[in-house]
Amino acid sequence: MPPVHTADAWLRLALLAMALAAVPLAWWWFRQRRQPMARRLAALTALTLFLTLDLIAFGAFTRLSDSGLGCPDWPGCYGRASPVGASAHIAAAEAVLPDGPVTQTKAWIEMTHRYLAMAVGLLILISAVASWRHRQVLPHSWLWSLGTLAWVIVQGLFGKYTVTLKLYPAIVTLHLLGAVTLLALLVIQHASFTRRAEAPIPAATARWLPWALVALVMQIALGGWVSTNYAVLACQDFPGCNGDGWPTMAWTEGFALLRELGHTADGRILSFEALVAIHWTHRLFALVAALAVGTVAVCLWRVPGWRRPAAWLAGLLLLQVLTGLSNVVLRWPLLGALMHTVGAASLAGVLVSVIARRRFSASAGS
Numbered sequence: 001m002p003p004v005h006t007a008d009a010w011l012r013l014a015l016l017a018m019a020l021a022a023v024p025l026a027w028w029w030f031r032q033r034r035q036p037m038a039r040r041l042a043a044l045t046a047l048t049l050f051l052t053l054d055l056i057a058f059g060a061f062t063r064l065s066d067s068g069l070g071c072p073d074w075p076g077c078y079g080r081a082s083p084v085g086a087s088a089h090i091a092a093a094e095a096v097l098p099d100g101p102v103t104q105t106k107a108w109i110e111m112t113h114r115y116l117a118m119a120v121g122l123l124i125l126i127s128a129v130a131s132w133r134h135r136q137v138l139p140h141s142w143l144w145s146l147g148t149l150a151w152v153i154v155q156g157l158f159g160k161y162t163v164t165l166k167l168y169p170a171i172v173t174l175h176l177l178g179a180v181t182l183l184a185l186l187v188i189q190h191a192s193f194t195r196r197a198e199a200p201i202p203a204a205t206a207r208w209l210p211w212a213l214v215a216l217v218m219q220i221a222l223g224g225w226v227s228t229n230y231a232v233l234a235c236q237d238f239p240g241c242n243g244d245g246w247p248t249m250a251w252t253e254g255f256a257l258l259r260e261l262g263h264t265a266d267g268r269i270l271s272f273e274a275l276v277a278i279h280w281t282h283r284l285f286a287l288v289a290a291l292a293v294g295t296v297a298v299c300l301w302r303v304p305g306w307r308r309p310a311a312w313l314a315g316l317l318l319l320q321v322l323t324g325l326s327n328v329v330l331r332w333p334l335l336g337a338l339m340h341t342v343g344a345a346s347l348a349g350v351l352v353s354v355i356a357r358r359r360f361s362a363s364a365g366s
Helices: 007-032 037-064 087-096 104-133 141-164 169-193 208-228 272-301 307-329 334-365
Strands: none
Touching: 007 037, 007 104, 037 104, 037 141, 037 169, 037 208, 037 334, 087 104, 104 141, 141 169, 169 208, 169 334, 208 272, 208 334, 272 307, 272 334, 307 334
16 A cells, blocks of 8 residues: 655645646736736636646546556655655566556656646636635626636546546546536636627527537547547447447446446456447447537537637537547557547537627626
């Protein structure tokens, strides 16, 4: 069992987070120090949003490089603030299993992900405190900032249990969905600071927005379930699956949520048919999500003032199709897999941005 984290280790981790957050904070303060508070907080939120997208990308890299257990305790590494202090423990684990989950490289990948997460959390905390202090001039925005702060704490717990429960598939998938939710909250928070009059979106188009978002979130969840269960290569051709137009599948086994990685709910090894079911379901539902998001993109393109987000939706949707195909045809290339994850999160961000801008524009005009 890894050593218990001491007060000294916690202090060192906090100092590391502050040091990492200090760089973007200094840049933000220098650029925005003479701007009104709402604009300053909007800029800080945009900066945090960018770093959160980077965090999602690095989290995907951590998972795809099998580094999720590079340090098998939390929040530090074998009770230390960095792999440097834990080098003896890591070397001992690596000597037993040279290609196992714990190596020097994997430990640094995992801890870099945690350091970036702590820095993002600190930026969100600073934004929430500043919003609270200026709540008289920002009567609604501070609530979104506090909501984002509350959620980043929940997301931190998902990160903890991802490690301590040894990559339990349901927790890992919830961690991915939590990251997308955090991104969405930051998008809404930014829109609340920059609310302005927007061109009205016709009711027929507006009705598609929440349905497209629901379909996209469900597809992201299915994609997370595919990645978490390493089912990407369960079907190795397209459009069929292993030479079959409708492969043999074990849906009940594949979508049992309460089970350990690689095992069924009753402890048996997960069958190949279960992995095929996971992969095939994600592929089939991609048609539904693509139809919903594509419809929104086409409808928004026809609305004056909304062509830019429509173009982003169309471009990101095309990227998702291409990277999804590359994951199958090119046997799960790392770059393609990373772009597929970032593209999905970006699609969600753009959709939420459209919904939030429409909502805050309506409230600003009333």
